[in-house]
Amino acid sequence: MNCLGLNNLLRVFLLIAFLFFSERLSFAQSFTISGKIKSSESGEVLQGVNSLIENSSVGTTSNEYGFYSLKMNSASGVLLYSYLGYKERRLEISIFSDTTINIELTPIAFEINEVVISGNSHNNIMKPQMSLNKLSIHTIKRIPQVAGEPDILKSLQFTPGVTTSNEGTNSISVRGGSFGQNLVILDEAILLNPNHALSLFSTFNPDVISSVDFYTSAFPSKYGGRLSSIIDVRMKEGNNKKYVITGGVGLISSRLTIEGPVKKEKSSFILSGRYSYAGLIVNQVAKLKSTFPALKNFKSGNEINFCDLNGKYNIELNKRNHLFVSGYWGHDHFFFKNFSDNFSLDWGNETSTIRWNHIFNPKLFTNSTFVYSHYYYDYRLLKDTRNFIWQARMTNFQIKSDFDFYANSKVKLSYGVFSGLTVTLPGKISPIDTTSVIKPFSLNNRNSMEVGAYAEVGYKIWAPVEIKIGVRGTSFSEIGKTTIYDINPNNGSIIDTVHYSFGERIKTFYNFEPRLLVNFILASNSSLKLSYTGTTQYYHLLSNSSIGMPTDIWIPSGMKLAPQESRQFNIGFYHDFINDKLESSIEIYYKRMDHIIDFKDNADLFLNNKIEVQLLTGYAIAYGSELYIKKDYGKIKGWISYSLSKVTNHITGINNNKPYSPTYDKPHNLKIVMFYDISKKWTFSSSFALCSGSTVTVPAGTFQYYGASFNYYSQRNAYRVPAFHQLDISISYHPKTKKKLQSEILLAINNVYNRKNVFMLYSRPDQYSLDQSKTYKLYLYGIFPSFAYNFKF
Amino acid sequence: MLKNSLFLLFLFTILSSCSEEFNIKVLDYSDKVVLEGAITNEEGPYFFKLSLSQDLSIKKERLGIKDAFIVISDNIGIVDTLKQLPTYIQRHPKWLYYFISIKKYSGVIDTIRLIGGDTTYLRGIYYTTKIQGKPGNKYSLKIIYRNSVIQAAEEMPNVPVIDSVQFREQFLEKDGQNYFVPFLFFKEPKDQTNFYMFNFGSDNLYNLIYGTSHVWNFSILNDTYLTDYVSGFNLDDGASPVGQEDFFYFNQGDKSKIRMLSLSENAYNYYEALLKQFENDGGAYSPTPASPPTNLTGNALGYFRASAVSEIDLIVK
DSSP: OHHHHHHHHHHHHHHHHHHHHHHHHHOOSOEEEEEEEEETTTOOBOSSOEEEETTSSOEEEOOTTSEEEEEESSSEEEEEEEOTTBOOEEEEEEOSSOEEOOEEEOBOOSOSSSOOOSOOOOHHHHSOOOSEEEEEHHHHHHSOOGGGOOOHHHHHTTSTTEEESSBTBOOEEETTOOGGGEEEEETTEEOSOOEEGGGTEESOOGGGEEEEEEESSSOOTTOOSOSSEEEEEEEOOOOSSSOEEEEEEOSSEEEEEEEEEEETTTEEEEEEEEEEOHHHHHHHHHHGGGTOGGGTTOOOOOEEEEEEEEEEEEEEOSSSEEEEEEEEEEEEEEEOTTTOSSEEEEEEEEEEEEEEEEEEETTEEEEEEEEEEEEEEEEEEOSSTTOEEEEEEEEEEEEEEEEEEEOSSSEEEEEEEEEEEEEEEEEEEEESSTTOOBOOEEOOOEEEEEEEEEEEEEEEEETTEEEEEEEEEEEEEEESSEEEEEEOTTTOOEEEEEEEOTTOEEEEEEEEEEEEEEEEEEETTEEEEEEEEEEEEOEEEEOOSSSOOTTOEEEEOOSSOOOEEEEEEEEEEEEEETTTTEEEEEEEEEEEEEEEEEEOTTOOOTTOTTGGGGEEEEEEEEEEEEEEEEEOSSSEEEEEEEEEEEEEEEETTSGGGOOBOOTTOOSEEEEEEEEEEOSSSEEEEEEEEEEOOOEEOOOSEEEEETTEEEEEOOSTTOEEOOOEEEEEEEEEEOOOOSSSOEEEEEEEEESTTOOOOOSEEEEEEOSSOTTOEEEEEEESOSSEEEEEEEEEO | OOOHHHHHHHHHHHHOOEEEEOOOOOSOOOOOEEEEEEEESSSSOOEEEEEEOBOSSOOOOOOBOOSOEEEEEETTSOEEEOEEOOOOOEEOTTTOOEEEEEEOTTSOEEEEEOSSSOGGGGTTEEEOSSOOOOTTOEEEEEEEETTEEEEEEEEOOOOOOEEEEEEEEEEETTTTEEEEEEEEEEEOOSSSOOEEEEESSTTSHHHHHHOOOSSBOOEEEEGGGBOSEEEEEEOBOOBOSSOOOSBOOBOTTOEEEEEEEEEOHHHHHHHHHHHHHTTOOTTSSSOOOOOOOOSOOTTOEEOOEEEOEEEEEEEOO
16 A cells, blocks of 8 residues: 555656646746735635636636635736625736736625626536535525524535434534544634534534535545545634624524724734523523422523634734634533433533745745644543542644645646644543542553645646546554553453553554546536545544534544545536526435444443454445535525435444444435525525434344343344424514614524424333333424524624 | 433423334344343342243233243252242231242241232242352353253352441432431452442342332442442442432431342443443434343343342441
């Protein structure tokens, strides 16, 4: 693998060199136009803006820092800048040398009568990228959500290829991959647990997010480390022209954001907080116990809350240098007396990112990043003589540099180097006080180091054909300080124990991930796209449940666990129709994932130093097709997504060695989202979901043991729960005020026709007669109305 | 470790969620033999019960298996063929309750009071005639029932002596009263992992016949993280499908017995799996449910346990 990888890598570099120099020879006289594209309203950079020289095939797209660069082969011409939701700009230019053109685009106010834009830019056809869904925060905020809480991860569930084993949660599965195979990054920092409150809400505060890029295949080479998807979330930079305060009050949480210039048009900040008071609501319920006798045993004094703090500061140091510093801190606290006042659970993420943009020359843009990310949980056992605290920690540092090189009008090269260090304390317990009968115990650390490089070249072979070819090479080592046990797999006994000192390499893997994307433009409104995506995942999420828990922890590949690998083939047909007002696509994929993990029956994960003995590995095969039709223009906007898919896991030791469906295998998955702008004051949104039920493991029968009825099981996930379907609507009223204040009153109704969808099925002894086993279904909510108030001034 | 039911309750409260009974159609059900019972180091006879498993939907009466052949042998050469408990019952001449008489190995007669005169509950109960439980000995079981053969082997681990029990007064939120809660003191053997079970006699013949009340009074303990001398261990009271206080509590003047039993690692895992079923959520926030890992062969259910017993009398003063 190693030798093969290097060889191929060399070939790719030779190809790149060839492309680069061949172009150089053919065009002797030309100039480069480069610059940054920003919003005229906030001064924030715009990513993905098309810039095009009229009547030529020369065009480009701004990168994530708003930088663009294109080559002009004549001294004068017309430059066109277009971006969805913004007014198109035309610029007549005459240039005699390389020129910097920084440009501002003006957003189209959400006014109904205004003649709407330039028309379709055919991004979906012209750009090679496939399997990418860009969700704007505006769209995310319009999808009706429970308790009026806009949620990024829930919104992604309306896009093709996404299922979840338990509807209503954020544990998303993409094209047959588990939720531990999604790379969730916030300003380039990996979020190790992107969820609050038992995965019912995501950690993203919608007021501080600018965009989400969601890839289900054809990952650009700069991304790696997870098999199934990339969820690249970017924070706003903060308005550098004026102070803006945004906020909202909802049923579960409230939020407040302040942003503004530090030095006008040079530097700005954004600071945002969100606080959830779920516990307060629970305690209010407890106060009703004098009125409702049914609540007489309901206890108050519960503490359930979560909070997020986001902050970002950016400064344009000079024309060539720009610095961004951003941070996130989120924390959950869970102490729920009504079941047990015996424990409390705290967990949270902390991330910070420092980025430095540097423009070397009009063709070469670079960004260097330092990332720190930390995840922790504390489980406290209270009111018990075992009185202990159980903790785990995981810290990740990354340093990387990414380069965008605009070689000429046909070739764009992206390359970079990266390195990371991850330190994990998988678990330790310590007594809380002297009455505890527990002695301190700690699992061995699991540390790793990664270095790697990638290169990707985008090349327009000729006008209708563009290819993107890339490679990502990584070297990953599990390192000390730790102790590794050699385990007898039959009885779990320790055969040998080896100690490693800090930094000492235990096992190293080399991997080579090829990426290929080809776009054949068949007509101005249709194209055919092909891709191949190879990915490697070195970290395994040890989650032994279908939703996941805050106590799930990641462990690195090493002596006992090979990295997970996936290969995905993907073909897509993209077509725009009805005056190009509708964008559509059909994608068909086949994906094989190797070295995936699952757990033995009755696996014991608690403080287990021999955790690998509890795991079984195998492969999964996923395939499917996805239809997507989207309308981005007019009074009625929205999309329809339908996926037909199948995934099976093949793991020796599970389900009597027969293939089985993971819980998120849902063959049919239909999602419809519609937004209707009724008037300037009123807007309406609705969403409808219809998908196959998830697969669950149900008892094969029951038996009595000392008076209680217990279940026994035979086949894994052999029962499919009834289909899920739900209609959600929301209506917003934007009262007209003379002052600067803009406000929105939102009424959302989730589950309009009160369907009792299965959230989970479980069997346990009956509470009145232990000798009967009963199966119950839990549904999350019936018809669920909620209000929210949002403001901005 | 985490209480999954807690999360269900959280969902109830936050999202007005609800649960209701649900009927599952099971595809391929076939009867399996279930074994209950244990060898201990107390005086015999030891009792075992054989019954059949049940379909999820059919609510038939669970009857014991009458015509099985059971042999238990040990590593010192004793082979004991078990006898069926006679269904002959007696009635107390004065108080008119029904009872059965059990003759101990020593010849002492024990009586077990019955609920009513229905003898069908006594079906499927077998008892040993001579084999004696001793810590460190190995026991083998063989059951022949119709065409199937079920086997198991288990060693009886040691159990420490309970040095003392202390009562501490604790306030219970459920009714706002103070109760007495027992704390155990015992010395833990070093350099080996030990597994224990606690019960208040829930594994006796009466419970084998009639089952338990609304709490399944078995709790287990793994000594991996315990201090060498355990000074004041608060007993878990077992499991129940309804949220309860998690420990035993007494009023002043109460009398009871605490039994601490040794378990093999396998047996510990078995009971752990059973206890987890009380918190089963179908795999949403907990592992995918699986059959408890028994030591019985032949697709049988239940467990062949061998436990040493350490017992202490409680009088709450």
